Amino acid sequence: METKELTCINCPMGCLLTVEMDGDEIRDISGYTCPRGKTYAEKEVTNPTRVVTSTVKVVGGRKDRVACKTQYDIPKDKIGAVMEAINAAQAQAPVVIGEVLIADVAGTGVDVVATAHAV
Amino acid sequence: MNKVDIVIVGGGPAGLAAAVAAYDDGAKNILILERDEQLGGILNQCIHNGFGLHTFKEELTGPEYADRFIRQVSERKIPYLLNTMVMEISPDRVVTAMNREDGMFQIEAKAVILAMGCRERPRGALNIPGYRPAGIFSAGTAQRLVNIEGYMPGKEVVILGSGDIGLIMARRMTLEGAKVKLVAELMPYSGGLKRNIVQCLDDFDIPLRLSHTVVDIEGKEHITAVTIAEVGADRKPIKGTEERYTCDTLLLSCGLIPENELSTAAGVQLNPVTNGPVVNESLETNIEGVFACGNVLHVHDLVDYVSEEAAKAGVTASRYARGEQNDDSGREIAVKAEGGVRYTVPVTVRPDHVEDQLTIRFRVGDVYKDSYVSVYFDDTRVRHQKKRILAPGEMEQVVILKKQLDETPDLKTITVKIEP
Ligand SMILES: Cc1cc2nc3c(=O)[nH]c(=O)nc-3n(C[C@H](O)[C@H](O)[C@H](O)COP(=O)(O)OP(=O)(O)OC[C@H]3O[C@@H](n4cnc5c(N)ncnc54)[C@H](O)[C@@H]3O)c2cc1C
Ligand code: SF4
Numbered sequence: 001m002e003t004k005e006l007t008c009i010n011c012p013m014g015c016l017l018t019v020e021m022d023g024d025e026i027r028d029i030s031g032y033t034c035p036r037g038k039t040y041a042e043k044e045v046t047n048p049t050r051v052v053t054s055t056v057k058v059v060g061g062r063k064d065r066v067a068c069k070t071q072y073d074i075p076k077d078k079i080g081a082v083m084e085a086i087n088a089a090q091a092q093a094p095v096v097i098g099e100v101l102i103a104d105v106a107g108t109g110v111d112v113v114a115t116a117h118a119v
Numbered sequence: 120m121n122k123v124d125i126v127i128v129g130g131g132p133a134g135l136a137a138a139v140a141a142y143d144d145g146a147k148n149i150l151i152l153e154r155d156e157q158l159g160g161i162l163n164q165c166i167h168n169g170f171g172l173h174t175f176k177e178e179l180t181g182p183e184y185a186d187r188f189i190r191q192v193s194e195r196k197i198p199y200l201l202n203t204m205v206m207e208i209s210p211d212r213v214v215t216a217m218n219r220e221d222g223m224f225q226i227e228a229k230a231v232i233l234a235m236g237c238r239e240r241p242r243g244a245l246n247i248p249g250y251r252p253a254g255i256f257s258a259g260t261a262q263r264l265v266n267i268e269g270y271m272p273g274k275e276v277v278i279l280g281s282g283d284i285g286l287i288m289a290r291r292m293t294l295e296g297a298k299v300k301l302v303a304e305l306m307p308y309s310g311g312l313k314r315n316i317v318q319c320l321d322d323f324d325i326p327l328r329l330s331h332t333v334v335d336i337e338g339k340e341h342i343t344a345v346t347i348a349e350v351g352a353d354r355k356p357i358k359g360t361e362e363r364y365t366c367d368t369l370l371l372s373c374g375l376i377p378e379n380e381l382s383t384a385a386g387v388q389l390n391p392v393t394n395g396p397v398v399n400e401s402l403e404t405n406i407e408g409v410f411a412c413g414n415v416l417h418v419h420d421l422v423d424y425v426s427e428e429a430a431k432a433g434v435t436a437s438r439y440a441r442g443e444q445n446d447d448s449g450r451e452i453a454v455k456a457e458g459g460v461r462y463t464v465p466v467t468v469r470p471d472h473v474e475d476q477l478t479i480r481f482r483v484g485d486v487y488k489d490s491y492v493s494v495y496f497d498d499t500r501v502r503h504q505k506k507r508i509l510a511p512g513e514m515e516q517v518v519i520l521k522k523q524l525d526e527t528p529d530l531k532t533i534t535v536k537i538e539p
Contacts, residue, residue, distance in 0.1 A: 007317050013508050014313040033507070050318065053167050053180055054294060055266055065269040067166035067182050076322070083294050097186055115166065116182035 008037040017041045049073035054086045056101050058118045061093025066118035074108045081106035094119045124148040124440040126214045126228040128205045131160020132422050133413020133429040134234035135188035140433030142195045151199035152216050159185030164263045167287050173423035208385040212408050229440035230408045237375040237414035254342035258284040258372035273368030277345050278302040279333050281309040285372025290319035300364050303331040303347050308486050310512045375418045392462040393417040400468045401435035410436045452530050459483050459537030470524040477519045483509045495534040496527050
């Protein structure tokens with residue numbers, strides 16, 4: 001049996017959640033004040049995901065960097081690999097908002113898109 | 120002299136939303152003045168996501184949120200000038216500005232909307248003893264360096280202050296390969312959002328030390344180490360709790376203050392608690408025809424509320440410019456902050472000028488659990504609303520219906536307070 005401690009981020013209460021795990025199986029979740037906390041804990045211990053935001057180097061324009069994000073959330077343990085791909089990438093100016101900068105980043109099936117314009 | 124209906128000072132989210140709302144209310148002769156080379160304000164450097172959940176029901180990054188409003192401004196062909204710094208606003212609303220092409224010029228405005236945003240507290244106010252070597256940055260400056268200029272200030276980082284910008288930068292610099300050793304917070308609670316503590320610190324195992332501060336900074340030319348100590352209830356360092364951390368960068372995330380030099384010079388009266396203008400229900404300052412919204416009025420943590428508030432200022436300014444908002448003969452009610460409530464916006468209300476409802480925004484000075492937000496009409500309690508949690512980092516609001524105001528013709532004071 002393993003115990004994991006989490007903080008629910010869904011509202012300012014920030015309830016401390018305790019999850020009892022047996023291998024990959026959830027045995028018990030406690031500490032939540034409302035159902036959203038339970039759902040959050042289930043997702044966090046089985047499949048935690050995040051949207052990664054950063055900047056990509058731009059060449060041939062006035063700006064050196066353009067802001068970017070993974071279009072959807074990616075598995076948390078892929079953050080490092082995604083950052084490596086972002087840091088290795090380069091975009092050609094002009095870049096428009098929403099443009100795909102890296103397709104299927106780090107094998108996640110998710111694209112990295114520009115979140116700003118760069119001219 | 121050039122004449123316009125409404126001059127908007129600042130092209131951040133507040134200025135943009137005010138412009139769009141004023142235009143849609145019928146004001147067509149609007150001019151936005153922005154000192155930066157692009158519209159969007161501080162959002163351009165806030166590349167993280169989490170913006171716009173209320174307004175657009177999706178999580179946008181700062182530049183994406185700004186882009187939505189910039190597009191609305193372009194669709195309406197609302198004129199704006201970039202790289203244009205407003206130098207002075209006179210009490211009779213003559214705006215003096217300057218840029219490369221036109222040099223110094225003046226515009227006569229029927230109404231002026233102040234939307235200059237805020238800046239970070241200067242570090243002098245921090246009272247850290249010792250040298251001031253290189254390598255000390257405000258969190259917002261570091262954010263601009265990393266996100267706009269693509270320059271990393273350092274590799275080993277200590278952050279003082281747990282406001283949202285500091286937390287966001289802890290994650291940002293970690294992702295860029297720096298080692299963030301800890302975040303120290305003087306207060307016994309964090310000023311940042313829970314979500315940021317979890318996703319910016321916990322995700323990367325960065326410790327948050329509450330009730331801790333920096334007591335010493337080492338390094339002659341460049342910072343080499345800091346010493347952190349625990350503080351007691353009096354916020355003074357406790358002897359024997361010192362710990363030394365080597366670092367090449369110290370980020371200070373110690374809060375924001377509204378940028379009101381222009382306003383004060385124009386004679387606008389400020390609230391000493393918020394450092395923003397004192398306004399009435401129409402977000403009009405004590406200078407007739409001068410309105411304020413966004414971070415220049417009071418520091419917001421959610422940009423959605425900035426847009427909402429600014430839209431209100433846009434509409435009231437547009438009406439003023441048409442000559443509709445100018446009757447001051449009706450009654451005026453004071454709004455007071457008491458018992459845990461630090462301030463309210465607005466501070467006066469003219470019921471004649473309230474449309475359907477009045478939104479009073481406020482902040483509390485401490486963390487309150489299972490308490491009540493109460494509203495009093497003079498001595499009568501008219502609202503008693505239970506809140507599981509109230510925290511200084513989260514802006515709160517109460518809504519009062521115009522009907523309630525009309526039903527109380529002798530009302531002198533509305534008081535908002537926290538009760539156990
Ligand atoms: C660093 C930081 C991080 C934030 N992170 C978040 C977040 O994660 N989520 C969220 O919802 N909110 C966040 N916020 C809050 C939100 O972004 C701000 O509340 C919002 O940007 C405020 O809008 P504003 O238009 O009032 O000010 P600003 O965006 O600061 O815009 C003010 C504009 O006025 C211009 N200006 C100032 N003086 C003059 C002058 N004299 N002449 C001409 N132009 C002038 C400035 O150049 C600027 O463009 C953050 C705020 C900051 C400061
Ligand atoms: S469990 Fe419910 S009450 Fe507790 S922090 Fe999460 S959302 Fe808020």
